[in-house]
Amino acid sequence: MNLPKIHSISKKILVGALGAFLSFFLLFHASANLLILRHDGGEWYNAFCHFMGTYLIVKVMEIGLIAALLLHVVLAIWLAVTNKMARPKGYHKPQRSKTHTGSKLQVWTGILIFACLIMHFTDFYFVKIGLVKGKYLAKTEDVVALKTTQPDAFNYAEQHGEYSAKENWLTNFDKEDKAVLEAAGLEVEPDFYHQAREKFKVLHIIIAYLVFFTVVWFHLRHGFAAVFQTFGLYNYKYGKAIEVLGQIYTWVVCLMFAVVVIGVYFGL
């Protein structure tokens, strides 16, 4: 096998850089999710999602994000494999050195994250690219047109979904409705607000998500300060501050995610 030669430290730096990029995204993602807690029929949240789905630059970033994730995973596993090879014969006695446990778990939490992400994608992202079915909404301009040209279809939609008069949005359709609306010439897109609100009403789903966030918590608790170390920014002066910042970041991100999930479940 002829793998490209990347020096160990460079590989590390790549994993770190991609990890840092993903972490930024997570913070962004978690903050945005808070919008789900607004009882506005999804106006704000769906507007946000709509924005994310419209502009080219955002789409490019989306591809970048997926690529970053995959590259992060590939490089990390590659590192883990070469690292294993550096000690062909192991110790009989398990190691008892004082270490950062987080780091030893990193690959495993990483792999778990990957598994959870598949679940997460089936719940949301795959709806968007049409791989699985979910909740849908129709766009504002179309709905205005529909109301006047095809009142039947509009009435059908209003009964099966929800109509927000203010924003002229039809939301909360199931996949059967989607076909009807599409036949009527409506352009539909996923309705993540209702999708989330539906999913997070189910106990086992929110438990799965809470596990997911815990795993992310572990991964980031080590990862945040580690990125500084990898980039050579961890020094005698700021070491402590970096650790603290890492803790704060990790808790904030994970709590924001958790609050939404739990909040929805308890009807907030």
Place this chain on the structure above:
Amino acid sequence: MKLDSKIPAGPLAEKWTNYKASQKLVNPANKRKLDIIVVGTGLAGASAAASLGAMGFNVDIFCIQDSPRRAHSIAAQGGINAAKNYQNDGDSVERLFRDTIKGGDYRAREANVYRLAEVSGAIIDQCVAQGVPFARDYGGLLDNRSFGGAQVSRTFYAKGQTGQQLLLGAYGALSREIARGTVKLHTRCEMMDLVVVDGRARGIIVRNLVTGDLERYAAHAVVLATGGYGNLYYLSTNAMNSNGSAAWVCHRKGAAFANPCYVQIHPTCIPVHGDYQSKLTLMSESLRNDGRIWVPKKKEDAESIRAGKLKPTEIPEENRDYYLERRYPAFGNLVPRDVASRAAKERCDAGYGVGTGFAVYLDFADAIQRLGKDVVEQKYGNLFQMYQKITDENPYETPMMIYPAIHYTMGGLWVDYELQTTISGLFAAGEANFSDHGANRLGASALMQGLADGYFVLPYTMQNYLADQIYVGKISATTPEFDAAEAAVKQRIENLMKNSALRQAQGPASLKTVDHFHKALGKIMWEYCGMARHTESLTKAKKLVSELENEFWKSVFIPGNANEFNPELEKAYRLEDYFELAQLVIDDAMHREESCGGHFRTEHQTQDGETLRDDERFMYVAAWEYQGHGQPETMEKEPLVYEHIQIAKRNYK
């Protein structure tokens, strides 16, 4: 044997300059054609090999350990002297020279010592350029501390790890030459014999310690930098692999051995505490800068302490005997090592010892009060920690216990001004030669000497020797001399192993390990040829050593075989040489009927127990020539002529 010290003519201060101006040189193109073997990767060996390699010679370097960085120089703690006068306290080349001659009790060669003092400054420059992180003051300039036997602060240091940092500097320089291909490194290789062809040193036989194979190396010149033989005494501050064998096999081949009885006993070591003990740990001399040495004034107190009924901290100030300050008010706790060691022995022999009875206190209570715990911790923290790890006692709270131990050997292969032994082409550097320290070495001077030899002396003087060697061409390692040397080594190993096979057949009862004999030898030497010697003790020692040697051949057992990794065989090979060396040390001590420096004959002392030299009869270097196993050696004298310095009684009062 004819001793020619080859001291250049001219006034003392100009000798080295004159020598360098008139010596022969080897042109750069020819250097590549000349091979040099360096044995030893300590300060002397590593610095020599790095310098010679950089000059363009082909160098092969050997060491016993798995890496050149582990040579015993690494363990030196306190510091290195240099006449830089950075502290503006009146230091100069002249003063360092005088201190060293006086410290050596007027038994060193003037010209060598002067040269040593002269190049000392350049050593510091060299080391700083290599990145040796010497201690600095807040202005960013180099800091100094004071050491025994001097009234100026001229000792440069790197925490308590000066030897380590200097060696890593030299190791770096050596590594660079290895990378450039001018030096070839051979680790885990022990030199077993020297090969002499037509009166010149032409190669060595080594044993690959991993495979047990014997290998031959040929060269135009050989440098021996294999350290001292302090481990003759078994318990010493030296590392386990330090040995006298490399020098001894050269002695057997005709190199004179000088002043073997000059052995330095270091006053501040952690006392012996059990039979199983394998080595003694040095507590740096720098501790004497701030620590005060004392024993109880009253015998009853000493007894109660030994019985564990009294704690040292419970003894009031007026009942403590700060015997060094009492006896030597001018130098106090900073008297030279031999003086401090004997004073400790005197107190303990008189019944004032603490601990097991063979220990005195080194107390930091005053220093902690005066400077604060933080300052003391900064200065000596790692030493205190080391002490605590070993003894389980906290020196911040209770005084340390110390006792003298074998530390350094001033004796060694006789060398002339060019550091060449009596075998041409065989050079000796560092602790392995009989050195510039006379009968006693001052603290922080061995590092200076090792590096002076390697960086600044050998690179010049060896060229003088090698200049005409370009005509002899490559030296072959297949000549009869090499065959004979290798066969002899094989025979020696077989003798040791054959014996073992026999023992094995007889069953365990009669078996003894190598260490058993080494411990016994060490005890004899320490007891009867250690800090104090007299005719009777030496006679006794001689007899006991012979008996022990016979016993050794009868019942030593070396497991395994010679063609494998076999540490027991290594130890046995070295011990065999120690038996002969021990005899020579005793003979030398016997013949020198005076006390000087580290050599203290109880018959020759002043009324208040100080050394009593006999300059009339003994102002010479005793160079011994090997005459065959069990034969008394013959001695040649190199008279010491002091043209520059006024000889005086060594007085530290």
Place this chain on the structure above:
Amino acid sequence: MKFTLHIWRQENARAKGHFETYPLEGISPDCSFLEMLDILNEQLINDHIAHPVCFDNDCREGICGMCGLYINGRPHGNDDGITTCQLHMRKFHDGDDIWIEPWRAKPFPVIRDLVVDRSAFDKIIQAGGYISTTTGGVPDANTIPIPKHKADMAMDAASCIGCGACVAACKNASAMLFVGAKVSHLALLPQGQIEAADRVHKMVCKMDELGFGSCTNTYACEAECPKLIKRQNISRLNRQWIGALFGRDRK
């Protein structure tokens, strides 16, 4: 005190190797760990005519870096900031089982029993772990003042003894602490800056080539380093590496 020792025995580099169990009695708590092994060896030779347990050691005072045993799951045993030769039996409990293994890492093959070949470290240093000087022709030592705190930091990094405990402790058998210590020592000094970029590049390439693993910021090395070398030195190594990748002054 009384112990049951389980020691890795392996006749040579090619042999398979196995654990052997030896009971040992009458050990003083003031005895050092290596002296305890001396006693065991004395008994092995005398009573069993067996080959003694081979282990590397030299200075026996924690400075040469020659000793190094993996004792009950910890390099240099159950104490902080010490080498194996500085470990004392009082750190154990009477009747303890003690498992003794050699350093395990691909670049440190076993030579015999507990002795491993660490020449890989020398090779890393040879790749560039020095300041190029030739003897003589250097400026006066006080020409370049160096701030005390920098000199002190350099000294702390330079105190590495090359024992390999960091590699032994690391789950990836990474040599980053060793390399980081040397790179830091030299990079912190003005003398070392001239070759800094080249040095870090060559040393890291050599480290990779020899088969050491890479760092995953686990810091077992820091926990086990007998000289308490800090992880900040690895961070500085990473920084130097980034500098070398993008800097101009590399050959």
